[in-house]
Structures are given as C-alpha cells and as structure tokens.
Amino acid sequence: MTIFTAGILIIGDEVLSGRTQDTNANFIAKNLTASGIKLEEIKIIQDQKDHIINSVKLFSEKYNYVFTTGGIGPTHDDITSESIAEAFNKKYEINKEAFNILEKYYPEGEFNVSRQRMSKMPSDVQLIYNPMTAAPGFILKNLYVLPGVPKIMEVMFINVLKNLKKGKPKKIITINTNLYESKLAPFLNDIQEKYKECSIGSYPYFNFLSKTGGVNIAISSWTMDSLDDVEKEIIEMIKFNGGNYFFV
Numbered sequence: 543m544t545i546f547t548a549g550i551l552i553i554g555d556e557v558l559s560g561r562t563q564d565t566n567a568n569f570i571a572k573n574l575t576a577s578g579i580k581l582e583e584i585k586i587i588q589d590q591k592d593h594i595i596n597s598v599k600l601f602s603e604k605y606n607y608v609f610t611t612g613g614i615g616p617t618h619d620d621i622t623s624e625s626i627a628e629a630f631n632k633k634y635e636i637n638k639e640a641f642n643i644l645e646k647y648y649p650e651g652e653f654n655v656s657r658q659r660m661s662k663m664p665s666d667v668q669l670i671y672n673p674m675t676a677a678p679g680f681i682l683k684n685l686y687v688l689p690g691v692p693k694i695m696e697v698m699f700i701n702v703l704k705n706l707k708k709g710k711p712k713k714i715i716t717i718n719t720n721l722y723e724s725k726l727a728p729f730l731n732d733i734q735e736k737y738k739e740c741s742i743g744s745y746p747y748f749n750f751l752s753k754t755g756g757v758n759i760a761i762s763s764w765t766m767d768s769l770d771d772v773e774k775e776i777i778e779m780i781k782f783n784g785g786n787y788f789f790v
Contacts, residue, residue, distance in 0.1 A: 594625035612690030632664035647676035
C-alpha cells in the first residue's frame with residue numbers, strides 16, 4: 543500500500559514567543575490523517591532566512607508534501623517567499639497573475655507598495671487562490687506555501703487537499719476505560735508486541751472534582767486491513783482486570 547507522507551513548517555516569531563497560539567498545525571494534521579496522508583513531522587521556526595531555507599530544503603527531501611504557514615504577508619518580516627526562492631535557486635519576482643488579482647481586489651489608490659509585496663514570489667510557481675482576501679499562496683515542487691491567518695489558511699488548505707494524491711485513511715479506534723494506566727501498562731505492552739503494524743497509545747485523564755479517572759486507549763494503523771482483533775484483545779484485557787469500557 544502506498545503511504546504518502548507530509549511535514550508541516552510553522553513560520554513565525556510570534557508563535558515561538560507565545561504571543562500567538564498556533565492552530566494551523568492541528569487543523570492540517572487532522573485533515574491529512576483523515577485523507578490518508580501520514581503526517582510525520584511538525585516544526586516551528588522563526589522568521590529567519592537561514593532557518594527557513596534549511597528547513598524547507600530538508601523537509602522537501604524527506605516528505606511527499608510540505609506545508610508552510612506564515613510569513614507571506616505585506617510587512618518587512620514576511621520573508622518566507624523570498625527565502626524559499628533562494629532555497630531552490632529561483633528568481634524572487636513579481637508574479638503577474640498574483641499582481642493582477644491583488645490590483646483588482648483593492649480599491650483604486652489602495653494597492654500600495656506594501657500590498658504589492660504580496661505578489662512577489664519565486665519564479666515558475668503555481669498559485670494557491672485565496673477566496674477570502676485575494677492574496678494567494680503558491681506551490682513550488684512539493685511545497686505548499688500558505689498564510690498564517692487561520693481562517694484564511696483553512697479555506698486555502700482544503701482546496702489544496704482536494705487535488706493531492708492520497709492513500710487509505712488511517713484506521714483509528716479509541717476505547718475509554720476506568721482503569722488506571724499503571725494497571726494496564728504491562729498488558730498493553732504485550733498486545734503491542736503482538737500487533738506491530740498498529741500503534742497503541744494510552745492517554746490518562748483525571749477529574750480532580752469527582753476524584754475519578756481512567757485512560758483513553760487509542761489504536762491506530764496505516765497498513766492493517768482491520769483493527770478488530772486488537773480491539774477484541776484490549777476489551778478482554780479490560781474485563782479481565784475488572785474494568786468498564788466504552789468507545790469514544
């Protein structure tokens with residue numbers, strides 16, 4: 543079975559400083575997984591040219607698809623497009639189609655030099671159209687360059703996703719039990735050793751008000767045809783240890 547892989551680069555000093563909470567990676571990750579594309583890495587980097595150049599080159603070599611968010615706006619610190627041009631030895635220039643789109647979008651006299659900067663991109667790219675605020679992203683090789691504003695990025699990403707080659711969606715089952723992780727750990731380890739094509743994760747929780755807790759057990763696989771046998775063994779193990787369970 544063909545598995546398509548992906549990496550995400552979140553670009554922005556404001557994310558690293560904590561001033562802005564990133565939601566883009568979570569949105570992209572959920573949609574990739576549901577669409578049959580395996581996300582393998584997320585990296586947050588600052589608005590620094592060398593960091594961007596090194597990261598996009600590395601990710602482009604490692605993964606089928608690379609998604610970047612941030613750094614393609616009109617201000618002086620929006621250097622993603624320029625950095626990507628340098629990374630792949632492309633001219634950094636006005637994209638005529640992007641320029642025309644933006645010129646038509648802004649009222650006469652408001653398409654100033656800063657806004658014109660949003661039409662500068664590496665040469666020979668394919669535009670990613672922006673139905674909300676007009677300023678496009680672009681595709682270069684296996685790089686999909688998107689804005690950092692979440693609502694705009696989300697619309698543009700969904701349109702990009704429609705045209706990507708995909709594999710089978712990841713199979714995921716989540717079982718909740720009132721047993722604690724320390725009780726389950728050795729049993730889950732044995733089941734994991736038996737079924738190496740799947741991943742079994744345990745995620746404990748605790749309610750301090752009611753003083754109750756338990757574990758969510760997530761079973762997932764990109765390659766198995768069915769998770770039924772794994773699910774059955776985990777449920778039998780929970781029952782054997784006197785626990786209750788339900789599917790989340």
